[in-house]
Amino acid sequence: MKATIAKKGTKATMTIRDAHLFDPVQGLDTVTDVVLEKGMIARIGKSAGGGKDGRVLKADGRLLLPGFVDPHVHLRAPGREDEEDIASGTRAAASGGYVAVCAMPNTDPVADNAAVLQSLIEQAEAEAVVRVAFMGAISHGLDGERLSDMWDLADAGAVAFTDDGSPVDSGGLLRAAFRAAELVGLPLSLHCEDRTLSDRGHMNEGGVSAELGLAGIPCVAETAAVARDLDIAVFEGARVHVAHVSCAGSLGIIRAARDRGATITCEATPHHLLLSDEAVRGLDTGFKMNPPLRGEDDRRALVAALAGGTIDCIGTDHAPHAGQEKEVPFEEAPFGVIGLETAFAMLYTELVEDGDVPLETLVTAMSANPARAFGLPLPAIAEGEEANLCLVDTEQEFNIEPDRFRSKSRNTPFAGRRVKGQVRLTIAAGRVAFREENV
Amino acid sequence: MNKNLLSINDLSREEIESILVTAAKDFLELPKRDIKKVPTLRGRTVIDLFYEKSTRTSTSFELAGKRLSADVINVKADSSAMGKGESLKDTVLTLNAYGPDIIVIRHPHVGAPAFIARYTDAHVINAGDGKGGHPTQCLLDIFSLKQEYGELDGLKVAMVGDILHSRVARSNIAGFRKMGMEVTLIAPPPLLPRGVESLGAEVAYSLDALAGVDVVYLLRMQKERHGDSGMIPSLREYIARYCVGRRHISGDQRVLHPGPINRGVEIEAELADSGENLILQQVEAGLAVRMAIMYRIIVDSAAASAEALEAGAAGEDRADADIKNIRAVG
Amino acid sequence: MSGLFVKTVVPADQLGRTIVRIAHEILEKNQDISNLALVGILTRGVHLARRLADHMEQFAGQELPVGELDISLYRDDVAARGSLTVRSRLTHPEVRGTNLPFSVDEKTIVLVDDVLFTGRTIRAAIDALFDYGRPSQIQLAVLVDRGHRELPIRPDYVGKNLPTSQDQRINVHLREVDGVDEVVLEAVEDE
Numbered sequence: 001m002k003a004t005i006a007k008k009g010t011k012a013t014m015t016i017r018d019a020h021l022f023d024p025v026q027g028l029d030t031v032t033d034v035v036l037e038k039g040m041i042a043r044i045g046k047s048a049g050g051g052k053d054g055r056v057l058k059a060d061g062r063l064l065l066p067g068f069v070d071p072h073v074h075l076r077a078p079g080r081e082d083e084e085d086i087a088s089g090t091r092a093a094a095s096g097g098y099v100a101v102c103a104m105p106n107t108d109p110v111a112d113n114a115a116v117l118q119s120l121i122e123q124a125e126a127e128a129v130v131r132v133a134f135m136g137a138i139s140h141g142l143d144g145e146r147l148s149d150m151w152d153l154a155d156a157g158a159v160a161f162t163d164d165g166s167p168v169d170s171g172g173l174l175r176a177a178f179r180a181a182e183l184v185g186l187p188l189s190l191h192c193e194d195r196t197l198s199d200r201g202h203m204n205e206g207g208v209s210a211e212l213g214l215a216g217i218p219c220v221a222e223t224a225a226v227a228r229d230l231d232i233a234v235f236e237g238a239r240v241h242v243a244h245v246s247c248a249g250s251l252g253i254i255r256a257a258r259d260r261g262a263t264i265t266c267e268a269t270p271h272h273l274l275l276s277d278e279a280v281r282g283l284d285t286g287f288k289m290n291p292p293l294r295g296e297d298d299r300r301a302l303v304a305a306l307a308g309g310t311i312d313c314i315g316t317d318h319a320p321h322a323g324q325e326k327e328v329p330f331e332e333a334p335f336g337v338i339g340l341e342t343a344f345a346m347l348y349t350e351l352v353e354d355g356d357v358p359l360e361t362l363v364t365a366m367s368a369n370p371a372r373a374f375g376l377p378l379p380a381i382a383e384g385e386e387a388n389l390c391l392v393d394t395e396q397e398f399n400i401e402p403d404r405f406r407s408k409s410r411n412t413p414f415a416g417r418r419v420k421g422q423v424r425l426t427i428a429a430g431r432v433a434f435r436e437e438n439v
Numbered sequence: 440m441n442k443n444l445l446s447i448n449d450l451s452r453e454e455i456e457s458i459l460v461t462a463a464k465d466f467l468e469l470p471k472r473d474i475k476k477v478p479t480l481r482g483r484t485v486i487d488l489f490y491e492k493s494t495r496t497s498t499s500f501e502l503a504g505k506r507l508s509a510d511v512i513n514v515k516a517d518s519s520a521m522g523k524g525e526s527l528k529d530t531v532l533t534l535n536a537y538g539p540d541i542i543v544i545r546h547p548h549v550g551a552p553a554f555i556a557r558y559t560d561a562h563v564i565n566a567g568d569g570k571g572g573h574p575t576q577c578l579l580d581i582f583s584l585k586q587e588y589g590e591l592d593g594l595k596v597a598m599v600g601d602i603l604h605s606r607v608a609r610s611n612i613a614g615f616r617k618m619g620m621e622v623t624l625i626a627p628p629p630l631l632p633r634g635v636e637s638l639g640a641e642v643a644y645s646l647d648a649l650a651g652v653d654v655v656y657l658l659r660m661q662k663e664r665h666g667d668s669g670m671i672p673s674l675r676e677y678i679a680r681y682c683v684g685r686r687h688i689s690g691d692q693r694v695l696h697p698g699p700i701n702r703g704v705e706i707e708a709e710l711a712d713s714g715e716n717l718i719l720q721q722v723e724a725g726l727a728v729r730m731a732i733m734y735r736i737i738v739d740s741a742a743a744s745a746e747a748l749e750a751g752a753a754g755e756d757r758a759d760a761d762i763k764n765i766r767a768v769g
Numbered sequence: 770m771s772g773l774f775v776k777t778v779v780p781a782d783q784l785g786r787t788i789v790r791i792a793h794e795i796l797e798k799n800q801d802i803s804n805l806a807l808v809g810i811l812t813r814g815v816h817l818a819r820r821l822a823d824h825m826e827q828f829a830g831q832e833l834p835v836g837e838l839d840i841s842l843y844r845d846d847v848a849a850r851g852s853l854t855v856r857s858r859l860t861h862p863e864v865r866g867t868n869l870p871f872s873v874d875e876k877t878i879v880l881v882d883d884v885l886f887t888g889r890t891i892r893a894a895i896d897a898l899f900d901y902g903r904p905s906q907i908q909l910a911v912l913v914d915r916g917h918r919e920l921p922i923r924p925d926y927v928g929k930n931l932p933t934s935q936d937q938r939i940n941v942h943l944r945e946v947d948g949v950d951e952v953v954l955e956a957v958e959d960e
Contacts, residue, residue: 207637213549213570213609216633283550327528329548331569464866465842474900477842734842 002157003100003131003376004124011039011430012387019059019391023066023381024360025368031061034381034389039430041385057425059391065363066379067099067130067388067428071189071267071370072164072243072315073340075101075132077123078116079108084320084408086120087127089340092318092407094434096340097390097423100131100376101318102189105142106165112137112148114156121157130428133159133376135189138177142166145173147180154184159374162189164243165290167225169195171232178238187239187265187373190229192250193291197221202331204277204292212281214331217292223249230257230264241373242266244317246291248301251310265373267315268302270343271413274350275299279413285326285333286413289319306365307357313370314362316343320409341405342414348394348421377429391425398422440739443563444732445552447574447614455618459582462724462731469506470726479734480509483540488530488555489566490516490546495698495722496566496576500543503729509540527551528558535559541733544568562736573606576697577614579728583721584620584654587693592619597649598640599625599683600658600705603632603670607697608658612638623648627681629670646680649687657683657696660704678704685710693717772957778939779929779952784912787928788817791910792824794926795879798908802829806871808836810882810894816945817912818881836869838880843893873902883941885911885927888920913952915939 016034021044035043070093076084084092086103093101103120105111111120117134124132136153138161140146150161161181168174168190181188198221203209205216226242233240234257242254245266258264271289276296279287287293305311319336326333344366351357371378379388400417402410426434440458441449450458469475485504489497497513504511514534525533527546534542539561544552549571556563567573581591588594596615602608602624615622622640624631625648635642649655660677671677684707688694694706694716702708710716779787799805802825809818815837822833880894891909898904910926915933931939931954938955942948 205633207634210632210634210637211609213572213606215570218633283553324526324528328526329546329551329554331548331550332527465839468866472901477900478896479842479844 002159003133004121004157005128005131005429006124006126009431012036012427012432013038015056016064016391017056017058018061019064020061021064021381022359022363024364025066025378026380026382028381034064036387036427036430039387039427041381041383041387044381044383057391062424063392063394064381065097065390065392066367066381067390067426068097068344068366069370069376069379070098070101070316070318070340070343071241071313071374072269073101073103073318074106074320074336075103076320077107077120080322082408083322085127086123086132087129088406088408089318089320090124090128090130090132091434092338092340092405093130094426094428095406095423096342097344097392097426098130098340099379099388099390099426099428099433100133100371101340102133102135102159102370102374102376104162104164105135105137106163110137110141110148111135111153111158112140112142114149114152117153117156117158129431129433130426131376133374135160135162135164137161138163138168138188139173144169147173147176150177150180151184154186158186159376160187160189160241162191162243164189164191167191167193167195168229171228174229175232175236178233178236178240182236182238187241188233189241189243191243192222192225192229194221194225194228197224198290201292202288203280204294206277206295208277208280212283214280217290219247219249219294219298222247222291223253226250226253230254230262233257233264234260234262237262239263240265241313244269244272244291244315245302245305245311246272246294246298248298251301251305255310265312265369266310267313267370268306268311269315269317270339270346271337273299273302273306274346275413280330283330284413285328285330286337286411286415288330288333288335289317289337290335303351303356306351307361309361312365313373314343314347314366315370316340318407319411320407321411323410326411337411337413338405338407338409339412341407342400342412342417342419344392344423345398345400345419345421346414346417348392349417349419353420387427387430389425389427390423393422393424394420396420396422440732440735442736442740443552443556444574444736445556445563445565446572447577447610447617449574452617455578455581455614458578458731458735459585459728461735462582462727463586465734466727466730467723469730470723476506476508478508480504480507480540480737483509483737484537485509485511485541485543485733486534486537486539486561487511487513487543487566488534488545489514490544490551491567492516493545493567495725496545499722499725499729500564500566503726503733504541506726507730507733509733512539527555531555531558535561540737562740564732564736567606570604570606570609572610573697574610574614575725575729575732576607577610578732579721579725580611580656580695580697581614581618582724582728583695583717586720586724587717588653594620594654595623595652596620596654596656597623597625597643597652598656598658599646599649600681601630601660602626602635602658603630604661605658609638611656612640616640623652625649625681627671627677646683646687649683649692650689653692655683655688655692655694657694657700657705659697659699660701674704681705682707683710685713685715688715695721697721774956776954776956777951778931778954779913781950784928784950784952787912788820789824791912791926791928792821792828795821795908795910796825796829798925799877802831802833804875804905805877805879806834806836806873807879807881808838808869808894808898810880810890811837811839811865812946813941813943814838814880814882816943817883817910818879821879821881821910834871836871836873837865837867838869838894838897839866840890840893840897843897845889845893867897867901869901873898873904875903875905877906877908878904879908879910879925881910883912883943884939885909885914885922885924886917886939888918888922891922892920912941913939
């Protein structure tokens with residue numbers, strides 16, 4: 001198993017009574033009981049009885065979902081443990097219902113060789129409360145010039161390669177990376193951006209940036225790169241994952257490349273699905289990320305593409321930043337927002353409750369699809385499966401309060417939002433990873 | 440006025456007119472007196488916090504503060520802790536500990552004035568934030584135009600040049616429109632921001648469009664903000680097409696420029712020296728308008744809090760309040 | 770509940786006679802009026818000064834210069850108690866400011882105001898005058914002295930003494946501004 005988790009504590013043995021089991025992949029949508037024995041789903045069904053040697057948890061009809069998988073998080077270890085580390089990042093993930101996350105390699109040092117990756121895996125074995133899969137860098141030190149030790153990284157346990165945050169500028173190097181990845185059968189996750197087009201920009205280029213006087217990052221900086229990168233992927237017959245799609249124009253390019261036979265997965269973030277560049281007007285650095293929040297038309301197109309299947313994964317691009325780094329004027333602030341602890345509640349409240357996206361689409365995009373894209377264990381609610389679940393309350397409203405985050409950082413664009421969909425319990429790899437206080 | 444002046448959008452048309460009346464009535468004639476000073480802000484402290492090189496704006500604010508009898512401290516980017524890696528937040532927290540009444544800030548980044556307003560009790564005045572805005576420049580330009588034309592409604596203004604990098608353009612388009620003027624932007628496409636249509640101005644690519652306007656507002660070519668990106672083919676080619684000279688100016692058109700001017704780039708030397716331009720009147724107006732802003736920002740908010748405190752205060756020395764209002768209270 | 774009580778304490782005819790009397794007193798005190806100038810404090814002090822100057826010209830056959838003084842910038846309460854007045858002036862600022870069409874140097878200046886109360890306005894007016902030059906003498910003429918001085922200031926010419934309590938108001942109305950000549954007393958009555 002490539003994704004790593006600490007094997008501390010006992011595996012869960014309990015009966016979850018009267019839960020609304022909802023697992024689109026298993027075709028499950030029913031209220032019944034689930035009996036867990038030593039971390040495994042032993043029995044499903046009302047007649048199960050059970051609970052002899054374990055505790056009984058009354059779910060009272062709340063949703064029991066397959067645990068979420070995030071294809072795109074920054075855990076900041078090694079190098080910036082003041083912002084996040086594997087322990088805090090996975091606790092944040094667990095409290096958001098996640099049972100596995102994919103960690104990006106743009107750390108210090110960069111995860112571009114087996115030694116760094118191996119030490120990260122060991123750290124995860126000691127600290128992680130949810131599974132952590134590591135991606136290796138495409139280029140050495142993210143320099144965009146020399147390939148990293150891709151094959152060693154694959155042997156050490158990398159699930160994919162990416163230079164996330166530093167787009168691969170050279171088409172030649174990208175092609176070489178696709179060919180090298182083919183040997184080990186791993187996908188590339190691409191941050192598609194033409195930096196000569198986005199140079200010095202701080203937000204989406206458009207009417208709002210014109211009014212504010214901020215240098216813009218035009219959509220074409222993304223679409224031009226998506227077009228080139230997917231062209232190369234099609235040419236090489238490579239597997240590719242497009243990270244954080246933000247522009248309507250990228251969607252057509254992705255569809256066209258799929259039509260040409262390429263195996264493409266892609267993700268959208270909760271913030272790109274829920275916010276537009278209008279949110280930047282207040283110059284709150286909590287709304288600064290790359291790619292930037294786009295126009296309302298782009299946002300709507302992303303929502304439609306999630307509902308329609310073009311976008312098949314939700315990735316949070318969880319990017320913790322220390323308070324002092326964001327407490328600066330907008331142009332001085334680094335890109336990035338956190339998302340693990342708010343993703344489901346925000347998306348459920350804004351997209352599912354409003355009827356824009358069916359719950360089954362959201363759940364699949366947050367769980368089965370990213371798990372398959374990166375070869376992680378598939379969270380499934382079925383007898384005989386390892387328990388990778390989360391129990392969420394879609395009735396009770398609550399406020400998003402950054403002070404209560406498990407993450408070390410607070411840079412969320414959703415502070416103060418009133419939402420539904422609080423995670424009450426997360427069981428990852430058979431162990432209780434998160435349990436809300438009064439559950 | 441509100442507590443701070445961060446953007447021209449903070450002011451209504453009525454507030455702008457009221458500030459300009461104060462500037463004209465109380466402060467425009469002051470430089471002609473022997474004693475060019477009034478005691479209005481005696482005992483108050485003004486900090487001019489400048490993170491960008493500036494001569495005219497910082498001089499204007501310094502003199503404005505001093506002529507109001509405030510104690511004025513100038514903090515320049517190169518002489519403060521800013522070079523030692525101190526964050527803007529910490530600099531402002533430190534300055535705030537001195538209890539300033541007003542902080543005037545010039546900063547290379549958009550939104551810095553609003554940012555520091557979170558960390559100080561002082562009134563914050565935006566003296567230019569990156570490419571964001573320059574509200575006091577806008578007010579002094581409106582003042583200059585009002586002095587020259589009287590009525591501003593329907594006045595047609597062309598703003599010419601480097602719109603993309605200009606905070607002055609951004610504030611003035613908003614401010615001029617608020618005063619009922621019509622604005623046309625004249626620049627080559629590379630010097631216009633994408634999304635320019637959201638600014639509410641007409642756009643033209645040639646100086647031919649000057650023919651229909653009353654006022655020609657020239658902007659400085661901000662070569663320092665262009666970087667190496669090669670935004671225009673060459674300065675020579677730009678000058679050949681966009682440098683405004685006397686031959687472009689007809690009859691009663693007046694020319695404004697926020698300064699500093701680049702002779703031979705956006706304005707020909709002969710025009711810069713001619714009576715058709717109001718450039719020096721703008722400087723004069725700048726002092727009076729900035730005095731009015733500092734005076735009003737203190738007085739208005741003090742009055743607002745006094746109003747909240749004692750809604751019906753008795754016993755005014757100069758009881759010139761409207762008797763009808765008072766009768767209505769009974 | 771409380772109500773507002775308004776009473777006319779000086780009617781129009783009496784107000785006219787009072788101004789005439791003050792004009793006479795100024796002429797009596799200043800034998801040589803060639804060096805005299807009247808300076809009214811905006812707004813009603815200016816109209817009073819003009820009326821005084823008209824009368825004095827009739828009596829003495831000599832035209833007197835009249836200046837207008839705006840003391841808002843010299844107030845000591847810019848951010849304190851009296852700011853309500855400042856605010857009411859600023860939300861609808863008068864277009865007129867100080868206008869002294871003569872040099873105040875070595876002049877005898879008669880400051881003119883409608884109501885003398887704490888004395889702070891007069892203090893501010895004296896400060897303002899000194900910023901325009903150095904008068905040889907400053908005298909003070911007021912239509913109403915209502916007492917409650919907070920500064921050692923004493924008028925040279927008083928139209929009428931009206932002892933009042935602190936919470937009462939005296940308002941002078943002049944036909945140039947208010948369409949009517951009168952002095953009214955306002956008081957809040959407890960019910």
